Each structure stands twice: as structure tokens, then as C-alpha cells.
Amino acid sequence: xxxxxxxxxxxxxxxxxxxxxxxxxxxKNHRVKYQLSVLSGITFITVLLFGAFYLYEKQGALxxxxxxGILLTIISLASGVYLFKWRSLVRLPERNPNPxxxxxxxxxxxxxxxxxxxxxxxxxMDSVIEILPKDLTAKLVITxxxxxxxxxxxxxxxxxxxxxxxxxxxxxxxxxVYLIDITSHKRIEEKLQYLAxxxxxxxxxxxxxxxxxxxxxxxxxxxxxxxxxxxxxFRFIVEALxxxxxxxxxxxxxxxxxxxxxxxxxxxxxxxxEGDIFSILLCDxDxDxDxDxDxDxxxxxxxxxxxxxxxxxxxxxxxxxxxxSIGSCIFPEDGDDLNTLxxxxxxxxxxxxxxxxxxxxxxxxxxxxxxxDNLKLTHELQGAEKRGELELYYQPQFDVISEEIIxxxxxxxxxxxxxxxxxxxxxxxxxxETDMIISIGKWVLMTACLQNKAWQNAGLKPLVMAVNVSxxxxxxxxxxxxxxxxxxxxxxxxxxxxxxxxxxxAMHDVEVTAATLNKLKRLGVRxxxxxxxxxxxxLAYLKNFPIDKLKIDQSFVRNMIHEDSDAAxxxxxxxxxxxxxxxxxxxxxxxxxxxxxLKAFGCEEVQGYLxxxxxxxxxLTKMLTEEKSRGITG
Numbered sequence: 156x157x158x159x160x161x162x163x164x165x166x167x168x169x170x171x172x173x174x175x176x177x178x179x180x181x182x183k184n185h186r187v188k189y190q191l192s193v194l195s196g197i198t199f200i201t202v203l204l205f206g207a208f209y210l211y212e213k214q215g216a217l218x219x220x221x222x223x224g225i226l227l228t229i230i231s232l233a234s235g236v237y238l239f240k241w242r243s244l245v246r247l248p249e250r251n252p253n254p255x256x257x258x259x260x261x262x263x264x265x266x267x268x269x270x271x272x273x274x275x276x277x278x279x280m281d282s283v284i285e286i287l288p289k290d291l292t293a294k295l296v297i298t299x300x301x302x303x304x305x306x307x308x309x310x311x312x313x314x315x316x317x318x319x320x321x322x323x324x325x326x327x328x329x330x331x332v333y334l335i336d337i338t339s340h341k342r343i344e345e346k347l348q349y350l351a352x353x354x355x356x357x358x359x360x361x362x363x364x365x366x367x368x369x370x371x372x373x374x375x376x377x378x379x380x381x382x383x384x385x386x387x388x389f390r391f392i393v394e395a396l397x398x399x400x401x402x403x404x405x406x407x408x409x410x411x412x413x414x415x416x417x418x419x420x421x422x423x424x425x426x427x428x429e430g431d432i433f434s435i436l437l438c439d440x441d442x443d444x445d446x447d448x449d450x451d452x453x454x455x456x457x458x459x460x461x462x463x464x465x466x467x468x469x470x471x472x473x474x475x476x477x478x479x480s481i482g483s484c485i486f487p488e489d490g491d492d493l494n495t496l497x498x499x500x501x502x503x504x505x506x507x508x509x510x511x512x513x514x515x516x517x518x519x520x521x522x523x524x525x526x527x528d529n530l531k532l533t534h535e536l537q538g539a540e541k542r543g544e545l546e547l548y549y550q551p552q553f554d555v556i557s558e559e560i561i562x563x564x565x566x567x568x569x570x571x572x573x574x575x576x577x578x579x580x581x582x583x584x585x586x587x588e589t590d591m592i593i594s595i596g597k598w599v600l601m602t603a604c605l606q607n608k609a610w611q612n613a614g615l616k617p618l619v620m621a622v623n624v625s626x627x628x629x630x631x632x633x634x635x636x637x638x639x640x641x642x643x644x645x646x647x648x649x650x651x652x653x654x655x656x657x658x659x660x661a662m663h664d665v666e667v668t669a670a671t672l673n674k675l676k677r678l679g680v681r682x683x684x685x686x687x688x689x690x691x692x693x694l695a696y697l698k699n700f701p702i703d704k705l706k707i708d709q710s711f712v713r714n715m716i717h718e719d720s721d722a723a724x725x726x727x728x729x730x731x732x733x734x735x736x737x738x739x740x741x742x743x744x745x746x747x748x749x750x751x752x753l754k755a756f757g758c759e760e761v762q763g764y765l766x767x768x769x770x771x772x773x774x775l776t777k778m779l780t781e782e783k784s785r786g787i788t789g
Contacts, residue, residue, distance in 0.1 A: 253335050254274050254333075255331070255333055256330075256332035257330070258295075258331075259328070262292055262330070264283075267283045271334075278313060288319050290310075291319070291321070294319075295321065305322040306320070306321050309337065317335065317337060318334070318337050319332065319333070321333075354426075354427040356402060357406050357409035360426045361426060362426065364424075365436060368438075369486075369496070370493060373487070378485070379436065381435075381483065381496050381500050382437070382500065383481070383483075383500040383503075386405070386478075389404070391626070394667070400470050404470055404475070405431065407470065408433070408464075408479075411463040411464065412425045415459060421437070421456070421459075423436060424436045434500075435460070439452065457483065461479075464477060479512075480514065480515075481504065481515035482505070482506070482515075484496055484503065502522045502526050503516045503517055506522060509584050532582060533591075535571070536582055537591060544569055544570050545568070545595070546567070547566065547567060547602050547772065548771060549771075550768065550769040552564060552621070552760055554760060559782065560618065561618065563619075563621065564762065565602075565603040565606075566579070567595070596624065596628040597637050597641075599622060599623075600638060601640075601645070603622050604647045606620075607620040608646050610776065611647075613776070614783075616783070617651055618779075619651055619653050620647075629668075635675065638652070638680065648679075654675060654683070656682065657686050669699060672701050682703055684697075684704070687705045687707055688728055705728060705738070706740050707728050708743075710743075712753070712763075713743050722752065730757075738759055740758070740760035741760070742761075742763060744763030744764075744766070750765060
């Protein structure tokens with residue numbers, strides 16, 4: 156019995172050892188050496204045979220059969236589990252939709268899955284080997300040293316992009332190759348890259364691309380030119396024709412500017428920043444070029460840009476003439492870093508915009524001081540009304556025949572507490588660039604109406620008060636309410652208020668202008684077109700505007716004595732107004748020769764230094780009182 160007990164203990168330990176070997180080989184997925192499982196199998200068979208003879212001798216055939224039955228059951232269960240796991244692992248590559256290959260240590264193909272066959276057939280190839288990258292053999296050498304970490308790279312099959320990952324199994328001396336079609340991912344990456352460096356509307360490179368190119372040029376110490384370009388009156392295009400047409404305008408301008416980048420004799424790049432702002436970067440490979448040559452290149456480039464804009468643009472049936480304001484600087488002379496160059500080019504651009512646009516200027520150092528002054532002036536203008544620094548001056552308007560005062564034009568003045576009198580030429584453009592012109596316009600309307608009513612209450616004869624309405628104010632939605640409130644608060648009858656609208660502002664959106672003017676006319680106010688003859692009005696539209704008066708621009712009046720063309724234009728405007736049943740007033744009359752010619756043409760009213768300069772309400776009150784005392788007013 157001692158031998159029997161010893162045998163059972165040895166027998167049980169041997170079975171545990173054998174199953175441990177099978178389990179380790181299973182869970183490690185063939186990553187341990189096979190020696191353990193082989194050793195356990197040999198040991199298991201040896202002990203099994205030895206035990207069978209021993210049981211037969213000591214216990215008989217019945218005990219032997221029972222023991223073998225129990226052992227076979229255990230072996231069957233263990234084998235079933237092992238085979239199920241082995242089959243599952245084997246079927247993984249079969250179910251993988253992507254190509255999977257197994258190569259031996261020499262790189263020869265041993266296995267390819269159905270996914271590889273599908274890819275082969277899709278390309279019409281004769282063998283799955285053709286799917287593998289051409290440089291696979293060289294990569295295998297690298298992969299052997301990398302081991303299970305594997306080697307990853309990308310390659311192309313026709314127009315498709317694939318990724319290839321190769322792993323080396325040291326224990327099996329084999330390579331596993333995994334391919335994945337990454338074409339869609341590559342296309343997404345390329346699209347994201349495109350969107351990062353290109354403008355989606357115009358298809359031009361964007362600001363990020365500009366900054367990248369300029370940075371490389373500065374780093375390599377090249378010389379070149381930076382241009383900032385802004386489309387003139389773009390806001391009016393948006394308001395008059397809508398955003399869709401405005402986008403068409405940007406695209407059309409971009410196409411013309413792109414022709415510069417296609418030129419063989421120019422090494423330049425065109426970009427769109429945002430909104431209506433474009434940029435051009437001109438790089439020169441010649442490091443020995445001097446300043447004069449840089450200036451010459453810049454002038455030639457600006458001239459080419461100007462020439463490209465000369466032809467009209469046809470946008471949704473509208474014929475438009477578009478122009479650009481251009482600010483420029485040269486690097487490294489005007490700056491050796493990105494921010495400085497952009498700031499300097501923008502400073503020059505703002506100068507052009509303030510001068511009316513459609514021109515080009517190069518940055519000058521003294522512009523910085525002026526820009527800083529404008530910034531301070533804009534800030535100080537915001538509180539000018541509350542501080543009581545704004546004041547209205549009034550220039551009298553006279554009847555040509557009787558030479559009596561029939562109206563006045565309200566003109567704003569700014570009496571700065573520290574700067575003194577600030578010219579409207581300086582602060583009005585600053586106010587136009589911001590919403591301050593809206594609040595200033597409200598103040599002007601209210602003050603002018605109150606003053607006119609005050610003169611009437613003082614027993615002076617009623618006068619027409621002419622008030623300029625800025626383009627931005629004219630486009631504001633509450634203009635009608637602002638005018639009505641000014642009339643209500645002042646008590647002035649609407650017939651004594653005249654609104655002056657510039658010709659350019661009136662003609663930008665004819666339909667909207669006509670609708671707005673009709674609303675204003677229903678209030679009972681008068682409407683005149685200021686600076687007539689300097690814009691681009693259409694007579695076909697003009698006859699449909701509910702206006703009362705045309706104001707002849709002083710540029711024609713000033714030169715009509717010595718310039719036949721100006722005299723002819725003035726005569727034509729007077730004749731036009733008479734035919735349309737409109738009043739005519741000429742501004743800028745400074746001498747009797749001009750007055751006599753205007754009287755001969757049939758102009759009814761004049762305004763200018765010949766009769767009176769703009770003056771304070773105190774001075775004009777005195778002038779009106781003196782006229783009344785002389786009995787001129789009857």
C-alpha cells in the first residue's frame with residue numbers, strides 16, 4: 156500500500172504538471188518555448204503507462220478501467236478547451252477585412268488572408284505579393300532588430316494610400332505583415348491641411364500661409380515687398396446688393412489678383428486675409444539689390460495691380476467699377492519681423508483710406524505718430540459731446556435775385572479743450588469709421604432743429620435748415636425715428652428742415668435709397684443731393700428720387716470762369732435741375748464773376764464766402780437781425 160500511495164501522489168503531481176504546461180502554452184499564445192508543453196506530454200504518457208501496469212497488477216482490471224475513464228475525461232475536456240482557443244486564434248486573420256501576411260525568416264510568403272485576396276482582385280493583380288510594398292525586403296532587416304515593436308510606414312498602390320506594419324516573431328522566426336487602406340484618412344488630412352492654409356471662398360492662400368512664407372523669407376534674410384490691399388466701398392456693396400454679390404466681388408477680385416502669381420516675371424504670392432483685405436508678398440532672390448530697385452519693383456507691382464482693376468466687374472447683372480486702397484512696406488528696411496511689417500503696411504493703408512481710397516502709399520516713419528494721434532483723437536471724440544465741445548456753425552444761403560438769406564447749412568465744429576479747434580477734415584473721417592457718426596448725427600439734427608425754432612421764436616424770418624446726413628447714418632434703421640424726434644422735441648415744422656445726402660451715398664443702392672427717401676418725404680422734410688456732378692449718378696434713377704434740390708459741387712464753380720468744361724458741366728446741371736423741376740444751389744461762390752455766370756445759367760441759390768463764411772449762432776443771429784432791421788425781409 157505504501158507503493159500505491161506513493162504512486163498516486165506522483166501520479167497526481169505529474170498530471171498537474173502536464174496540464175500546467177498545456178495551460179501556459181495556451182494563454183501565452185505560443186509566446187513561450189514549446190519545451191514545457193512537450194516535456195509535460197512525454198511525462199504524462201510515461202506515467203500513464205507505468206500507472207496502468209501497476210493498477211492492473213495490484214487492483215485488477217475494474218480499477219484500471221475506472222482510472223482510465225477518469226483520465227480520458229480530463230484529457231478530453233482539456234483538449235476541447237485548447238482546441239477551441241487555438242481555432243479562435245487561427246480564425247482571427249481570416250476574419251480581418253484588411254490584408255494580413257505571414258512570412259518566414261527569409262521573407263518568403265507563407266500565408267495571406269482573404270482580405271489580401273480582396274485587395275488583389277480590386278486592383279486586378281495576378282498575385283497577392285504585388286500588394287506588398289516594394290521596399291518590404293529592406294524593411295524586414297530593420298524589423299528584425301525592432302522585434303515585436305514592429306516597423307510602420309506608408310506607401311501607395313496606384314492612387315490608394317496604405318499603411319504597412321511589420322512585426323518579427325523571434326520564437327517562430329517569422330514576420331507578420333498588416334496592411335490598412337488609409338486613403339480616406341489621408342484625404343481628410345489633406346483637406347484639413349488645405350483649409351488651414353487656404354481661404355475657402357476665394358481659394359487663395361490665407362493669412363496663415365502669408366505669415367509662413369514671410370517668416371521663411373525673413374529667416375533666410377531675403378528682401379521683398381509687403382502689400383496690404385483693401386477693397387474700396389465694400390460695405391456699400393454689401394448694403395446695396397447683399398452678401399451674395401459681395402462674395403462674388405471678392406472672388407472676382409481674387410481671380411484678377413491671382414494672375415500676378417502666375418506671371419513669369421514676378422516672384423509674388425497673393426493671399427486673402429479676411430473680409431475685404433488681401434495681401435501680396437513679393438520676394439526677391441537677389442540679395443545685392445539696393446533700395447532704389449526695391450522701390451522700383453514695388454511701383455511696378457502696384458501699377459500692375461491698378462491695371463488689373465481697370466476693367467468693370469459684372470456681378471449678378473450689375474456693372475461695377477471696383478478699386479483698391481494699397482499700403483506697402485519693404486523688408487527688412489521697414490521692419491525685420493512679421494508683426495512690424497504688417498503694422499506698417501496697415502498704417503500706410505489707413506492713410507489711403509482716409510484720403511478717399513483708390514491709391515497706394517508706402518509706409519513712412521512719421522505715419523506712426525500720426526496714427527497714434529488719430530487713435531487718441533478717436534478716443535477723445537467719444538466724450539466730446541458730453542463735455543460740450545461740439546458746436547454748430549451756420550453758413551448762410553442766398554437767393555441770387557434778391558440776395559436775401561433764405562436758408563443756412565449746419566456745419567459741425569469741435570472745440571477741443573486742449574488741442575483747440577479741430578478741423579472736420581480730421582475728425583469726421585474718424586467718426587465715419589466708427590458708430591460715433593450715428594450719435595454725432597443725432598446731436599447735429601437735434602441742435603439744428605432747436606436753433607432754427609429759436610430763431611423763429613425770436614421773431615426772425617423762417618429759414619430752411621440744411622443738415623448733412625452721413626452715408627452710415629442714412630443706412631441706419633432708426634433715421635426716420637431720429638428725425639421725427641428732433642422735430643417733435645424742437646417744435647420745428649418739417650418743411651423748414653432739409654436733409655443733404657451725397658450723390659455717392661444715394662446711388663449705391665438705388666432701390667433702398669428711393670424707399671428711404673420716400674419715408675423721409677412722408678415726414679414733410681426736404682431732400683437735396685449734395686456735391687452733385689462728382690459721383691456716378693444715373694439720370695434714369697435720379698428722376699425717380701423724391702428730391703427737392705441739387706447742390707452743384709464747388710469744384711465746378713471754382714474753375715468755371717477759366718475752364719470751359721467746368722462751365723459747361725455747371726450749365727448742364729442747372730438745365731437738368733430745371734427740367735426735372737428741382738431747385739438749384741451752387742456752393743463755393745467767392746466772387747461776383749462766378750455769381751454773374753450762375754445768374755446767367757439760371758441758378759436760383761448760392762452759398763459761399765462772397766456772402767458769408769460759416770459762423771456761430773450768435774454771429775448769424777446778429778446778421779439776421781440786421782437784415783430784418785434794414786427791412787429787406789419786408
